[in-house]
Amino acid sequence: MSKVTEQQVNEVLEKVRPYLQYDGGDIELVEVTDDNIVKVKLLGACHGCPMSMMTLRAGVERFIFKEIPEVKRVEAV
Numbered sequence: 001m002s003k004v005t006e007q008q009v010n011e012v013l014e015k016v017r018p019y020l021q022y023d024g025g026d027i028e029l030v031e032v033t034d035d036n037i038v039k040v041k042l043l044g045a046c047h048g049c050p051m052s053m054m055t056l057r058a059g060v061e062r063f064i065f066k067e068i069p070e071v072k073r074v075e076a077v
Contacts, residue, residue: 003032004032006031010028012064012068013064015063019059021044023046023059024046025043026039027040037073038073038074039077040074041077043075044067057074058077061074
């Protein structure tokens with residue numbers, strides 16, 4: 001398994017960010033762990049939104065998995 005880099009994840013987040021910003025939210029990469037778990041922070045309208053976990057799983061995580069199959073999981077911190 002190859003190590004996922006922060007640069008790889010940031011490139012994917014730049015593609016998904018406009019969709020979050022459209023609804024007043026944003027996302028920030030916190031870290032990529034040694035075992036390819038991506039930790040992100042939801043910002044703006046996404047922070048505390050009741051739908052944020054659905055957005056994270058059905059939107060962000062699925063998009064990251066498609067672009068970087070080595071990622072094991074995406075977690076909000």
